Amino acid sequence: MGDVTKGGRAHRRAVNAVKDSLRDLNIQLSLLNRQFGAKVELKDADWSCLDLINRHGPIGPGALAKLAGLHPATMTGILDRLQRGGWITRERDPEATDRRAVTIRATRDRNPELYRMLSVMTTRMDELCDRYSQEQLELIADFLRRTTEAGQQATAELAD
Incomplete structure (x- = not known):
């Protein structure tokens, strides 16, 4: 051996x-x-931001820019495209001290369109995961979480 x-x-x-x-x-x-x-007529960065909004929203533009690792000016263009496409809404925050503050929300009625598009990969992943035990899946999920954390740390180091 x-x-x-x-x-x-x-x-x-x-x-x-x-x-x-x-x-x-x-x-x-x-x-x-x-x-x-x-x-679905989304650029790579647009899709990434929409996914982040769906996962972490509602969210402010600054927090989203930080999560996406993008400059706020770049984020404005992305949000404009997403809003024009009907993927998100921007809502003024009446509680905020800054009257310009907005909250971004995903437009949930467009989600079925996303789910239909992703169903091919979802089906493939279900078939793949069926080959593993619960313990193996927990190990794989832990590895992927830790890999994501390592990627976040490396991203932050590169941004400095």
């Missing part, structure tokens, strides 16, 4: 295989997002 210690050759090969697989996944998801965006 090969060297399986954390510093050993087999472990390094396994780590490199995981990193290569993550790179392949990143590329494939980018391609999928591009195809998806083309179908």
Whole structure:
């Protein structure tokens, strides 16, 4: 049996295989997002921001810009396109001390259109997940959460 210690050759090969697989996944998801965006007429950044709004909204433009890693001026253009497309609404916050403050909300009646488009990938993921036990899925979910956190940390370091 090969060297399986954390510093050993087999472990390094396994780590490199995981990193290569993550790179392949990143590329494939980018391609999928591009195809998806083309179908619903959303640019990559627009789709990313809409997904963030759906997951974390309602949200202010500044907080969204920070989450998306985008300059506020860039965010204004994205929000303008999303609003013109009927994907979001901007609402004035009557409670805010700054009268210009707005809250961004996803337009929920457009979500069924998104779900229909994503159903192909959702079906593929359900089929894939059926091959794993609950314990394995929990391990995979933990790994993906930690990978996301590592990506967030690396993004923040690069932004500094």
